[in-house]
Amino acid sequence: MPLPIPRSDEKAAAASAEGVGAVPLLATGSLPVQPTTPLPAPLPLPLGRFNATPRDETTALLLRCCHNRRWAARIADCRPYPDMDALLAAVDEASYDMTPGDLSEALAAETPQLPAPVPSPAASAARGAPLRESSADRRSTLAAHTALRAAHSAYEARFGQPFLIFLDGHSPGERLGQALEGVRSRLGSDPEEERVVAAEELRRLARGRLVQLVAAPRPASGAGRAGAAVPGA
Secondary structure (H helix, E strand, O other), rough: OOOOOOOHHHHHHHHHOOOOOOOOOOOOOOOOOOOOOOOOOOOOHHHHHHHHHHHHOOOOOOOOOOHHHHHHHHHHOOOOOOHHHHHHHHHHHHHHHOOHHHHHHHHHOOOOOOOOOOOOOOHHHOOOOOOOOOOHHHHHHHHHHHHHHHHHHHHHHHHOOOOOOOOOOOOOHEEEEEHHHHHHOOOOOOHHHHHHHHHHHHHHHHHHHHHHHHHHOOOOOOOOOEEEEEEOO
């Protein structure tokens, strides 16, 4: 969603708010079920502009991080935030205070997103990509993708909600295995216990998504905004 261009009399306030120390992007290892829908490239939205953006637009942005209207409205209404720590503390507090109905609303909006299939050697060669994987490695990866899809289906059938896992800190090469290990281990959980685990994973995902949107650096002057990969892809 395009952000409004601040009027000249707002630029000074925005500049002051943007003086907050830059926060580095967090790698959102959110494979394979994040985000709710494929997100466009993160907006260059420093904290000062997050504080100054109209409430409806801020709420819409927050709903891209966690699709619960009460959660989003609460965080939007607590602006301005002096720094990212304060904003993330508000995210945590709003997440911990979600009612069962709030959590159900948020979980219902999450759509599993499985990793893209491993390209064939011919497709990789056509794109000029180096062929680093052996045929055996590709077969193993495809088998893991198939197993992950089956495990996701079993999880949704058992718990009535999509499987969520936050994989920040794991390299892209580790995420498929971690996701598969996680869903298999949680399939045997008690439904009430799993609900608590899912709520915690959702909180962590919401933080990671919001950091990406708020702390994304501005593009260089005159440069187009580069496309960003979907987290976890």
